[in-house]
Amino acid sequence: MDLSKVVLPTFILEPRSFLDKLSDNYYHADILAQARSLDDPYLRFKCVLRWYLSGLYRKPKGLKKPYNPVLGEVFRCYWKNRDDDTRTYYVAEQVSHHPPVSAFYVSNRQDGYVIEGSLLARSKFYGTSTSAILEGCARVHLLQWDETYITTAPYAHCKGIVIGTLSMELGGKVHIMCIETGYQAEVEFKLRSFLGSADQTNAISGRIKKGKETVASVEGYWDGKIDIKDKKTGEETNLLDVAILKEQRMTRYLMRLDYQQEYESQRLWMKVSEAIQNNDQVAATEEKTIVEEAQRSRARNLVAPWVPRFFHKDFHLQPPEGLVEQGWRYNHVNTSPWQPDEELEYEDSFVISSLRALAAGSPVESRARDPPRDLAPVLTDSDSRDEHARPKTTTRTLKQTLYSIDTTLRDHTNAIEKLTRTVESLSEGHRQAVAYRPQNVGRMPTTTHSWDLFGGFVLAIVLQAILNWLFYQKD
The missing domain is CATH 1.10.287 (Helix Hairpins)
Structure with missing residues (x-):
């Protein structure tokens, strides 16, 4: 059966929700802001590719799985860009439980980008290993250039469930493509073979193409260094280095617990997370059962189909051939370029909007400029045990x-x-x-x-x- 329907023991759980876990891809969203000043579409494509690969190295120590979100669960946070003090807002909602679909929306229009998408999480069990597969895609909008980049996600492959050491790798082929410019990339995440050497661990390889012509190749490790080699000139340059990226990571802010709504992830799973962090597996199991039983009770009492609060199904979204689109969109989506009369972007009760220019001294303007008192920088997740890029073992x-x-x-x-x-x-x-x-x-x-x-x-x-x-x- 699908592992998303299995009640897992609490010792294998990472103390946060899957909606929270998806936000790991945006700790370096400020890389996309660099595309505003790039006139060459190829350089913009490399910029998007660099951002995409920068969101993969974060993972918990050991083999851990986040909570399965309950229907109607929501999550929000934002990151503050150190260079220009703009904010990247993230909101997510569990729009379906069977099948489990998570929808998300990321916005920093002032820096020129918006990201939207929805993913269906499913699992496959192979006897001694299992794979967590994310079906769907995300759309990255570069507002100034009126370009949309469609991306898919790799799957997480977990080994050593029955025998051996528990470990997690990323696998499969992912696609990053821009219809407006014709550039596309196919990147393969390689799984280490049974008799493979350490050189194969977390390795990736891929190609950047313009139409059918190969422009460059990509090689490296998704948790280390990744290089890009131009086909015409043969020049090889570094696309990203995780050791350096960790020093440039933006700070994430969460809403204080006493300001959170009933079905916000951190508040909903608070007692379970506290028990796991205290190594009290009995209490964690009891609290987790309470949350799951409440979810089942709500589902039994529904007299009409569930309607998400912040996302809706858009049947007009058609992905390129060969890709899967879940088709959920944010109710307040805004992909128009930043306007001169817009002062700042903000989020209020999961609604992301912008403040227009107001008269000097206006109380509304004054309140909007104040730093939010209900948000604080937090560290709710952790990195891999690998603190530095791994050198190749020859x-x-x-x-x-x-x-x-x-x-x-x-x-x-x-x-x-x-x-x-x-x-x-x-x-x-x-x-x-x-x-x-x-x-x-x-x-x-x-x-x-x-x-x-x-x-x-x-x-x-x-x-x-x-x-x-x-x-x-x-x-």
């Missing part, structure tokens, strides 16, 4: 590493043998001294026995220290 470096380990082990073995011989010679000398010791001293046997115990104790301590030092050096 056969030569592997041989050098093994040789170094072997040399160290030999040196330690020789040192232990030398120490063992020294201890044995000392023990032999001690036994000879005891053999020639006069036997007519009344208290001599007691002294000899005490010395044997003390010597054995000291010898045990020395050997234990040597072993501890040896294994510490090996680690």
Whole structure:
């Protein structure tokens, strides 16, 4: 059966909702702002590709799965751009539960981009592994250039469910295409084979094409460095470096809990998340059951089809051939370029709109310019264990590493043998001294026995220290 219908144990859950998880793709949305000043459509396409790949490296430590959103669940946040102090707003809603469809909308019209999309989450189980598949696409609108870039998502492949070590990789082919300019890219996320080397872990490769002509190739690692090579000139340049990107990540802001509505993700799952963070799996299971039973009760009591609050189905959305479109759109979508009389963009009760120029000193204008007091910067998610880009492992470096380990082990073995011989010679000398010791001293046997115990104790301590030092050096 589809794993989205399976009640999973709480120890495998990441303490946040899938609607929250989808926002990880937009920590570097400010990259899209650079497209405003790029007159060359090829450079704009590379800019969009760079942004797309920048949203993939964030993942929890270990193998974790976010909560399945309940029907009508909503989530919102925003990021503040450090360069020009603009804000990128994100709102999302669970518009369907069977099948599970999540719709989202991202807007920073002042910086020239809007992103909208909807994804259907489903799973496949293969016996010893499983894949989480996202069917649907996102549309990236560059407002100044009147261009739309359609993107699809890779699937997450989890190994080691039954035997082996639990691990997660991204797999499949994704598409990034712009109908207006004719540029498109197909990027393959490669899964590491059973006997594959470390070079295959998280590797990607792809091509950028203009029509049917290949313009450039893309190679690298989605959690490390990615390079792009121009086909005509042969020049190879760096498209992105995750180690550098982490230092440029925008700060995300969430609504304070006491200001959140009833079905906002953080408030809805608050008790479950607290229990998981406190390692109380019993309480987490109980609280999770309460949320899920309330969802089932609401579904049973519905007398009419569910109508989402902030999104609607648009049957006119037609994806390019071969792609799947779920067709949900934001009720307040605005893809018109930023106008001179617009002062700022803001979000109020999940409605994103802009403030027009007002008379100086107007109380409405004053309130709009104040920093929001109900929002605060938070860190609700985590990165991979890989803190830096992984260097490629070659056969030569592997041989050098093994040789170094072997040399160290030999040196330690020789040192232990030398120490063992020294201890044995000392023990032999001690036994000879005891053999020639006069036997007519009344208290001599007691002294000899005490010395044997003390010597054995000291010898045990020395050997234990040597072993501890040896294994510490090996680690």
